[in-house]
Amino acid sequence: MRVLIKGAGVAGLVAAHELARRGAHVTVAEAGADVGAGASGCAGAMLAPCCERESAEEAVERLGRHAVAWWQAVLPGAVSVTGTLVVAPARDAAEIDRFAARTGGHAMLDGDAIAALEPDLAGRFRRGLLFAGEGHLDPRAAMRHLRLVLADMGVDFLFATDAGRLRRDGFDEIVDCTGIARAPRDPELRGVRGEMMLLRSADVTLSRPVRLLHPRIPVYVVPREGGTFMLGATMIEADAAGPITARSMMELLNAAYALHPAFGEAEILETGVGIRPAYADNLPRVFRDRGEIVINGLYRHGFLLSPWTARRAADLALGTGEETESDHEADRERSIA
Numbered sequence: 001m002r003v004l005i006k007g008a009g010v011a012g013l014v015a016a017h018e019l020a021r022r023g024a025h026v027t028v029a030e031a032g033a034d035v036g037a038g039a040s041g042c043a044g045a046m047l048a049p050c051c052e053r054e055s056a057e058e059a060v061e062r063l064g065r066h067a068v069a070w071w072q073a074v075l076p077g078a079v080s081v082t083g084t085l086v087v088a089p090a091r092d093a094a095e096i097d098r099f100a101a102r103t104g105g106h107a108m109l110d111g112d113a114i115a116a117l118e119p120d121l122a123g124r125f126r127r128g129l130l131f132a133g134e135g136h137l138d139p140r141a142a143m144r145h146l147r148l149v150l151a152d153m154g155v156d157f158l159f160a161t162d163a164g165r166l167r168r169d170g171f172d173e174i175v176d177c178t179g180i181a182r183a184p185r186d187p188e189l190r191g192v193r194g195e196m197m198l199l200r201s202a203d204v205t206l207s208r209p210v211r212l213l214h215p216r217i218p219v220y221v222v223p224r225e226g227g228t229f230m231l232g233a234t235m236i237e238a239d240a241a242g243p244i245t246a247r248s249m250m251e252l253l254n255a256a257y258a259l260h261p262a263f264g265e266a267e268i269l270e271t272g273v274g275i276r277p278a279y280a281d282n283l284p285r286v287f288r289d290r291g292e293i294v295i296n297g298l299y300r301h302g303f304l305l306s307p308w309t310a311r312r313a314a315d316l317a318l319g320t321g322e323e324t325e326s327d328h329e330a331d332r333e334r335s336i337a
Helices: 010-021 058-064 067-074 094-102 111-117 139-152 179-185 246-259 261-265 302-318 325-336
Strands: 002-006 025-029 084-087 107-110 127-131 156-158 173-176 190-200 210-212 219-224 228-232 267-278 285-289 292-296
Touching (some): 010 025, 010 173, 010 292, 010 302, 058 302, 067 302, 084 094, 094 127, 107 111, 111 127, 179 267, 179 292, 190 246, 210 246, 219 246, 228 246, 246 261, 285 302, 292 302
Parallel strands (some): 002 025, 084 210, 173 292
Antiparallel strands (some): 084 127, 107 127, 190 228, 190 267, 210 219, 219 228, 285 292
């Protein structure tokens, strides 16, 4: 079977891997110049199903529970499985109890335990939560690595290409993974703007993602190589893709400073904006429309849920597997209920 995948974000790349693994001949067409040109390149890439349950439906935790194992198997060494640490300033200590009540799979920590995990945070937080089995990736490095894996599997790439102009009769199936670009053809799809920053500091060391709780502006800091940190992310109900706003930059930097004052002297390496595609329930959908298979609505869970959406799409394309559309609808109905 010959399959065309539109879009080389995380959803498209993971779908390409699943289809190629099952024997399909896959071509990936991307409008940008490289993989991850859209929202995926601005992601935190945290594989944190238990943490995400705090603000997401139960289906996100359930469908994402195998994501760490999938990424470890496909990209050995790319996943850091050091867990997720959740903390809150003393004035917002009640947020820890609220977060704990909405999630599972965590251990409650006191100040000494936090200091043992993250020495640079010693004396700064009295209580926290550790989600020990969770992991994270560097999204851009992971997608570049996955592109090489796919090339070795025989997947073809067409960059700077309008997939709509390719001859449809050259493919048995088409999988649309174009994210928010599909919105003009899908009135249920909306854009959620996420803004992020990359900082570099020689004065702070973190071994795992840290989520700093705040009643209004919760943020996360994700460590990467070379003393760099990804700081994100805002969630603004808008599809404008312009530069980061002054308000968002100040709020993100204030949060980083609250986590550790040394971030006040950090270098700002980059700011970025990604428009996350989402449906009303903030859950992904995999379905057929006008002769194509569509993967969309991954919202802020692209790296976490793309292994599941890829399996679902491959089942539809190849007519295999046990999941059916009614199973997917039941998942959505249970999560909404």
